Amino acid sequence: MIELGVNIDHVATLRQQRGTDYPDPIRAAQVAEDAGADLITLHLREDRRHIQDADVFAMRKAIRTRMNLECAVTPEMLEIACRAEPDDVCLVPERREELTTEGGLDVITHEQSVRAAIERLQQAGIRVSLFIDPDAQQIRQAHALGATVVELHTGAYAEAAMADQPAHLERLREAVAVGVGLGLRVNAGHGLHYDNVAPVASMPGIAELNIGHAIVARAVFDGFETAVRDMKACMIRAVYGK
Numbered sequence: 001m002i003e004l005g006v007n008i009d010h011v012a013t014l015r016q017q018r019g020t021d022y023p024d025p026i027r028a029a030q031v032a033e034d035a036g037a038d039l040i041t042l043h044l045r046e047d048r049r050h051i052q053d054a055d056v057f058a059m060r061k062a063i064r065t066r067m068n069l070e071c072a073v074t075p076e077m078l079e080i081a082c083r084a085e086p087d088d089v090c091l092v093p094e095r096r097e098e099l100t101t102e103g104g105l106d107v108i109t110h111e112q113s114v115r116a117a118i119e120r121l122q123q124a125g126i127r128v129s130l131f132i133d134p135d136a137q138q139i140r141q142a143h144a145l146g147a148t149v150v151e152l153h154t155g156a157y158a159e160a161a162m163a164d165q166p167a168h169l170e171r172l173r174e175a176v177a178v179g180v181g182l183g184l185r186v187n188a189g190h191g192l193h194y195d196n197v198a199p200v201a202s203m204p205g206i207a208e209l210n211i212g213h214a215i216v217a218r219a220v221f222d223g224f225e226t227a228v229r230d231m232k233a234c235m236i237r238a239v240y241g242k
């Protein structure tokens with residue numbers, strides 16, 4: 001069964017925008033779990049624009065499913081991750097001035113730091129995922145560095161003009177096949193929404209999709225629980241046709 005990771009970052013974005021103590025991302029995670037989320041994803045950015053350190057530790061205590069902590073490959077973040085002990089850490093690239101995560105982590109260029117980060121996190125008992133572009137060389141390198149999970153960045157597909165989407169989907173399909181062939185768990189995410197999720201969800205071999213912005217946006221009108229249920233239903237319909 002394909003899994004849905006609900007990313008609750010943008011619940012925290014709304015809170016941080018006014019410096020209030022609401023809306024509570026922990027409550028959002030609990031509602032998401034009740035609505036069928038298989039795991040909760042949160043990204044502790046270096047600039048703390050949404051998730052705060054306290055959220056990470058509170059989340060660890062509160063959630064009943066799995067916790068997937070996204071973070072940059074920096075000493076500070078690795079230290080926090082080892083202390084928080086999430087089930088998974090997904091290592092992502094980060095640029096402070098970016099609007100959102102613009103591409104995958106280049107695990108070839110950053111070979112040494114990524115290898116060291118994987119070793120440190122795995123020694124702490126944490127499974128490591130690498131958020132990379134759907135590129136065979138990057139996937140082979142992720143495997144060679146000792147990661148057991150990759151998350152393919154779907155942003156290029158999500159942002160492409162309709163006419164260009166088939167080519168992006170083909171690239172993703174090939175990347176999934178390479179990863180699965182190497183024995184990796186292959187996840188995907190970024191920029192997925194209710195109208196573009198189906199072709200990715202139905203790709204043979206995809207284990208998990210991490211989706212946040214679209215769910216939080218839909219929740220404004222439909223409520224968080226319904227927004228999560230509807231996304232899970234879209235994924236299941238895409239895979240099983242019901």
Ligand SMILES: CC(=O)[C@@H](O)[C@H](O)COP(=O)(O)O
Pocket residue numbers: 007009042043045070092099100101131189190212
């Ligand atoms: C790595 C990733 O794709 C998510 O963490 C997502 O990017 C969260 O939203 P922001 O990029 O807006 O922080």
Ligand SMILES: NCC(=O)COP(=O)(O)O
Pocket residue numbers: 007041151188189190191192210211212213214
């Ligand atoms: N890793 C991708 C993620 O967690 C969610 O990204 P988005 O749906 O907020 O674009």
